[in-house]
Amino acid sequence: MNAMNSQARGDNIRDMLLDAAGLSLDRLPMLHVIFDRVSTYCADGLRQLAASQCYYSMSHIENGRIGDVLEEYEGNAVVGVFHAPGWDSHVIVGFDRDFVFTMVEALFGSDGSEPPIDDERAFTNIELSICRALFEMVGKAMKESFSLVTDTTFKFERLETRLDFAVIGRRNNQSVVAKFLLQAINRGGEMFVMIPQSALTPMRQTLARAFTGDSSVRDATWVKQIQTEVQKTTVTLNAILESRKISLEEISNLKVGQVLQLSATPKTQVKLEGNNQPLFWCQLGQADGVYKLRIEDMVDREQEFYDDILSG
CATH class of the missing domain: 3.40.1550.10 (CheC-like)
Incomplete structure (x- = not known):
């Protein structure tokens, strides 16, 4: 004391x-x-x-x-x-x-x-x-x-x-x-x-x-x-079921009425893109006479980058 x-x-x-x-x-x-x-x-x-x-x-x-x-x-x-x-x-x-x-x-x-x-x-x-x-x-x-x-x-x-x-x-x-x-x-x-x-x-x-932080x-x-203004911006969404790379010669040989075979099935995940940027993986479904997407997971952009390198 x-x-x-x-x-x-x-x-x-x-x-x-x-x-x-x-x-x-x-x-x-x-x-x-x-x-x-x-x-x-x-x-x-x-x-x-x-x-x-x-x-x-x-x-x-x-x-x-x-x-x-x-x-x-x-x-x-x-x-x-x-x-x-x-x-x-x-x-x-x-x-x-x-x-x-x-x-x-x-x-x-x-x-x-x-x-x-x-x-x-x-x-x-x-x-x-x-x-x-x-x-x-x-x-x-x-x-x-x-x-x-x-x-x-x-x-x-x-x-x-x-x-x-x-x-x-x-x-x-x-x-x-x-x-x-x-x-x-x-x-x-x-x-x-x-x-x-x-x-x-x-x-x-x-x-x-x-003080070492930002004082601004x-x-x-x-x-x-x-x-608020950014959230009003219009963004175009694309749902991609499958994508493939083909040669310019194959493209020049395409004809009207020709059928392209896809490897995708109803269980294949659909990639949802916004302004050409991958966002989510989705499951394709159908209800009320229209196709619908259910978001299941986010796209791993880093993994996508490596996959593109390997496939290229």
């Missing part, structure tokens, strides 16, 4: 030291993979909303104190506060003023011919409503991206324009901040994601592992549409 208590105290001391020193981002390669996925998911989501192309890219990841990061964007950003139940923590996602104005114009069909808005006014209700919808989209992107290392949701709780009300921990606590660039209609803006370091510390060993993201809507 004493040994277990000593180990627990040692783990707590190590965690406190890590919290004080800050996570070394160079030793957490999975964070870069995860935030790359966030940018890809966000770009895919905007593709379905905006008529013009919107480009998302991760700029960089850095450490910073919560208060210092929020002070940097004070009066120039809208932030969304998310609750991550699996981490027992909160996360902030923020859009700077240029990001908000660019997204509003892109979503309402602007082509970028008019000069960009350069105004320090308060955000309108329409702009804030669009931000709420975008925050929901980013929350889903975060959930999918972090699923590589943890299973948690990011529930959007509230929107804030005064960043001193965006409280997710003590202002002098360390955080990890990922910054993203948005480009659309010849202008752009910045989005940032701020996660308290205390939420990521328990996952540091998993985040330190290099598939657009689920696009994949579903492709599958």
